[in-house]
Amino acid sequence: MATRGFTGRRPPPGERERLPPGQYLTADFPVLSAGPTPQIAPEKWTFTLKDGPRPVKTWDWAAFNALPRSKLTRDIHCVTKWSKFDTHWEGVLVDDILADAGLVAPTPFVLAHSFDGYSTNVPYSDLSEGKAMVATTFGGQPLHPEHGGPARLLVPHLYFWKSAKWVNGLQFTAVDTAGFWELRGYHIYGDPWREQRFTGD
Amino acid sequence: MTDAPRKLEWRTATISAIATLTPRIRSFMLSAPGGFSFRAGQHVDVRLTAPDGYTAQRSYSIASAPGPGDAIELMIEKMRDGEVSPFFHDVADVGDEIEVRGPIGGYFIWPEGQAQEATGPVVLVAGGSGLAPLISMVRHRALSGPRIPMALLFSVRTPEDVICADELATLQEARDGFELALAVTRGAAWRPGDFSRRIDADMAADVLARLPAAPVRAYVCGSNPFVEAAASALLASGLAADVIRTERYGG
Numbered sequence: 001m002a003t004r005g006f007t008g009r010r011p012p013p014g015e016r017e018r019l020p021p022g023q024y025l026t027a028d029f030p031v032l033s034a035g036p037t038p039q040i041a042p043e044k045w046t047f048t049l050k051d052g053p054r055p056v057k058t059w060d061w062a063a064f065n066a067l068p069r070s071k072l073t074r075d076i077h078c079v080t081k082w083s084k085f086d087t088h089w090e091g092v093l094v095d096d097i098l099a100d101a102g103l104v105a106p107t108p109f110v111l112a113h114s115f116d117g118y119s120t121n122v123p124y125s126d127l128s129e130g131k132a133m134v135a136t137t138f139g140g141q142p143l144h145p146e147h148g149g150p151a152r153l154l155v156p157h158l159y160f161w162k163s164a165k166w167v168n169g170l171q172f173t174a175v176d177t178a179g180f181w182e183l184r185g186y187h188i189y190g191d192p193w194r195e196q197r198f199t200g201d
Numbered sequence: 202m203t204d205a206p207r208k209l210e211w212r213t214a215t216i217s218a219i220a221t222l223t224p225r226i227r228s229f230m231l232s233a234p235g236g237f238s239f240r241a242g243q244h245v246d247v248r249l250t251a252p253d254g255y256t257a258q259r260s261y262s263i264a265s266a267p268g269p270g271d272a273i274e275l276m277i278e279k280m281r282d283g284e285v286s287p288f289f290h291d292v293a294d295v296g297d298e299i300e301v302r303g304p305i306g307g308y309f310i311w312p313e314g315q316a317q318e319a320t321g322p323v324v325l326v327a328g329g330s331g332l333a334p335l336i337s338m339v340r341h342r343a344l345s346g347p348r349i350p351m352a353l354l355f356s357v358r359t360p361e362d363v364i365c366a367d368e369l370a371t372l373q374e375a376r377d378g379f380e381l382a383l384a385v386t387r388g389a390a391w392r393p394g395d396f397s398r399r400i401d402a403d404m405a406a407d408v409l410a411r412l413p414a415a416p417v418r419a420y421v422c423g424s425n426p427f428v429e430a431a432a433s434a435l436l437a438s439g440l441a442a443d444v445i446r447t448e449r450y451g452g
């Protein structure tokens with residue numbers, strides 16, 4: 001159905017192919033979060049890898065930053081419709097976190113947890129082989145609290161709510177377990193290219 | 202949402218009325234057969250389609266109260282150089298068809314299911330067009346009767362930016378537990394008890410003190426810088442982080 005009188009502001013060629021359906025390009029970095037921005041001091045920061053209820057390993061800020069560091073430059077896509085191209089991140093690949101803990105993925109399902117009680121589920125196959133990291137810098141600067149600092153999960157190929165801000169742990173679960181937004185109507189997987197915004201999309 | 206998983210279908214709605222609320226914000230009534238079943242605080246997605254199939258989607262909060270009618274009200278602020286909001290302001294007309302889907306959002310809603318959160322005092326903090334989901338809550342409270350204490354702190358640039366000024370003032374004059382405070386950031390305070398500065402911790406504390414007890418929930422909505430400032434002010438005035446819910450429009 002064409003909307004009377006709507007022509008739209010089209011992205012130029014080169015941009016258009018990089019925009020998933022329903023998304024528009026922004027130069028800003030808008031913020032999506034459900035509550036106030038938590039201020040987490042590095043001394044208070046920890047990150048825990050769990051196999052079900054069992055903690056496998058916990059890192060403090062210094063130990064975590066001593067893990068092998070990697071860089072990713074990726075386009076990101078928020079379910080609220082904005083996309084941002086070529087964002088630069090640095091942090092620790094999920095692969096390197098598991099390696100340091102000596103853990104081989106025990107199940108195919110992961111729930112990411114955050115300091116503010118938020119959680120989101122991501123299949124392990126979307127976190128492994130260099131696809132995802134726990135990022136501590138954005139654009140060469142320490143990650144700002146509004147954007148999830150000190151550290152956030154980065155799973156750039158899924159809608160950005162999957163890239164949990166203020167992340168404090170990854171937990172392998174026996175079954176795929178809906179997280180915070182997934183329980184509230186958002187899609188269980190969240191592929192922007194298939195426009196999986198809401199349950200049933 | 203606790204409903205069983207179901208697909209959110211796009212529906213065709215018709216613009217049934219347009220009203221100018223402030224120099225930058227207009228109200229659009231969207232009607233669809235069967236209406237919309239939603240809760241105060243939720244939003245819809247709208248989709249505009251060009252003749253060649255190009256589409257643009259944006260989210261807009263529902264400003265009307267839940268109820269039996271066929272229409273929902275959106276309050277759309279015209280963003281300079283925007284794609285969708287200028288279309289609504291400059292092109293859209295009564296009778297036009299617009300695709301919508303929703304309601305969306307299962308967190309920024311009031312009242313909630315649990316007893317205490319559903320009946321305890323609540324504070325609403327709006328910046329500009331961020332009033333939309335909050336006035337839905339105000340209207341829902343007024344229509345559904347219970348005298349749940351509710352305070353609305355509404356921040357605007359100038360007095361002419363106050364959306365629904367008469368409606369809100371009338372609700373306050375009913376003195377049934379609804380308190381309105383305006384923060385005018387570029388102009389004189391509007392009425393006694395209003396403020397003429399940006400939101401800060403003292404202002405938040407002043408407004409919270411107008412409630413009979415500490416709020417069980419705070420809802421903050423507006424542009425991101427506004428939401429950051431308002432949420433910080435609420436935290437500094439002693440509210441716990443997990444009481445505060447935010448909806449951020451961009452910026």
Ligand SMILES: Cc1cc2nc3c(=O)[nH]c(=O)nc-3n(C[C@H](O)[C@H](O)[C@H](O)COP(=O)(O)OP(=O)(O)OC[C@H]3O[C@@H](n4cnc5c(N)ncnc54)[C@H](O)[C@@H]3O)c2cc1C
Nearest residue numbers: 259260261262277278283284285286330333424450451452
């Ligand atoms: C859940 C949700 C509910 C929303 N509800 C409303 C509503 O009730 N009324 C309303 O007017 N808007 C609302 N918005 C914002 C709306 O979706 C659009 O972002 C806005 O209309 C601008 O779209 P545009 O196409 O005109 O501008 P664009 O072409 O998208 O460009 C506008 C730019 O301004 C930014 N921006 C958007 N809104 C604001 C703002 N308020 N202050 C500062 N910068 C902003 C955007 O991030 C973008 O970068 C809501 C957004 C969300 C996520």
